[in-house]
Amino acid sequence: MGKYQLIATAAMGLEAIVAKEVRSLGYECEVENGKVTFVGDETAIARCNLWLRTADRIKIKVAEFKAYTFDELFEKTKALPWENYLPEDAEFPVIGKSVKSTLFSVSDCQAIVKKAVVERMKIHYRRNSWFDETGALYRIEIALLKDVATITIDASGQGLHKRGYRIDQGEAPLKETLAAALILLTNWKPDRPFLDPFCGSGTIPIEAAMIGQNIAPGFNREFASEGWNFIPTKVWDDARIEAEDLANYDQPLDISGSDIDHRMVKIAQENSFEAGMGDLIQFKQMQVKDISVKSEYGVIIGNPPYGERLGEKKEIEHMYKEMGQAFAKLDTWSIYMLTSNENFEQLYGKQATKKRKLFNGFIRTDLYQFWGKRSPRIGE
Known part of the structure; x- marks a missing residue:
């Protein structure tokens, strides 16, 4: 079993409740704005997806580093061991956000991270061509906050609020x-x-x-990380x-x-x-x-x-x-x-x-x- 830096994202004001749930599953954690961070293995990824009632998503933190230029973002992303996570046929879209950072263009950051991951994968899998991306989903996120880049992979897929029982809803449904x-x-x-x-x-x-x-809230649904090799x-x-x-x-x-x-x-x-x-x-x-x-x-x-x-x-x-x-x-x-x-x-x-x-x-x-x-x- 490996050890991963995990993040349970939370709506504003719910962080302490999410942390209490994480601790009740047996994992020590730290509370930050909008998220709860903790260390866990593959079992933790599965259990947290199944059991956390109040978290939005479970993510694996791949890396966190300062990035002031696109070159820096590219090189530091390319240096990460993507082959430990992504198989050759992985589908890996990149989403992003940027707050109070020099690199404010989200679309450019997404494109650079995507290119860096591809270059790393080409070396590891000894390929010259682009990847077909026909396999399991590994959604990568690049989030920049005050020039600190956090790169994660989403282990949930659809948000954890999607329990699978809502056939219909009113105009302003409560999550x-x-x-x-x-x-x-x-x-x-x-x-x-x-x-x-x-x-x-x-x-x-x-x-x-x-x-x-x-009853575990995620018991009757599927998660993106169920398809991970x-x-x-x-x-x-x-x-x-x-x-x-x-x-x-x-x-x-x-x-x-x-x-x-x-x-x-x-x-x-x-x-x-x-x-x-x-x-x-x-x-x-x-x-x-x-x-x-x-x-x-x-x-x-x-x-x-x-x-x-x-x-x-x-x-x-x-x-x-x-x-x-x-x-x-x-x-x-x-x-x-x-x-x-x-x-x-x-x-x-x-x-x-x-x-x-x-x-x-x-x-x-x-x-x-x-x-x-x-x-x-x-x-x-």
């Missing part, structure tokens, strides 16, 4: 990774009731069910067997979701069945003001409309007030609402116990946390 993060930021445990009153396409309840039964098939087989063994399919769950739009409720049900959770989650059409619960000590998580569009604001503000009135009776429940509306607490009628800044895509939001009474049960 699965953010939905999982919202749940992990709460005090919810699988033996407690869980409700999402703005369920949309069902992402939050589905992610809660997967967390509740300890330096990661034996057995590594992936063993990682999937481990995931299957650790799943707790017998864990009973009390998870429900509701939405004002009957079409979204139908979509949520379809997505839930696709995720294998169809019998575990109850979905129904309902306005938030009509919500009432019989159980106690549950958790409500919601991503309500923010009122960002013109003409929606008054309607949304009225709904926030109704929500506050409906939830005021639920004193044993903990309530978590994600919104960009800065007047949410005033409209809801209560000050949050705690607020946490998060980004929903490019929208700056706050997770308003209203903690309910503690359960009298021991350890709660």
Whole structure:
């Protein structure tokens, strides 16, 4: 087994949660802006792709160096042992980004890195011609930040939020990774009731069910690195067997979701069945003001409309007030609402116990946390 510098990329504000997940898999890590870095072998690549709920991607860091000129970028890239990663038939597109760097032309940086890799491969594979690139995908990224070039290979392929269960979605779907993060930021445990009153396409309840039964979020999808020749098939087989063994399919769950739009409720049900959770989650059409619960000590998580569009604001503000009135009776429940509306607490009628800044895509939001009474049960 080799040792690799690995990067789990993360949305702004989620780095600490990703780091906690990485550590729970047994890997020591460091937290930086937008990423968590750690050392791991081929098994770590497979396990992190399968298990990380809140990370965006897993990447292998090939190198990091200063680059002020295109010549420097070319020579330092060419000097890297690309033959350790790329077989002769590898498909290796190069993507890039540049921030506050002398080499600001991304397209030029991409072309130079591509040429440097090709030249190195020509020497190693003793070829004069260009490569056909008919094999497995090794997507290379050149990222320049303040003249420091970081070269990585993407081990995930599609982003890790693509769990494979979303058949359909609404206009502004919540990313699965953010939905999982919202749940992990709460005090919810699988033996407690869980409700999402703005369920949309069902992402939050589905992610809660997967967390509740300890199902690896990447279990039903494929990853780019599954086709890589330096990661034996057995590594992936063993990682999937481990995931299957650790799943707790017998864990009973009390998870429900509701939405004002009957079409979204139908979509949520379809997505839930696709995720294998169809019998575990109850979905129904309902306005938030009509919500009432019989159980106690549950958790409500919601991503309500923010009122960002013109003409929606008054309607949304009225709904926030109704929500506050409906939830005021639920004193044993903990309530978590994600919104960009800065007047949410005033409209809801209560000050949050705690607020946490998060980004929903490019929208700056706050997770308003209203903690309910503690359960009298021991350890709660």
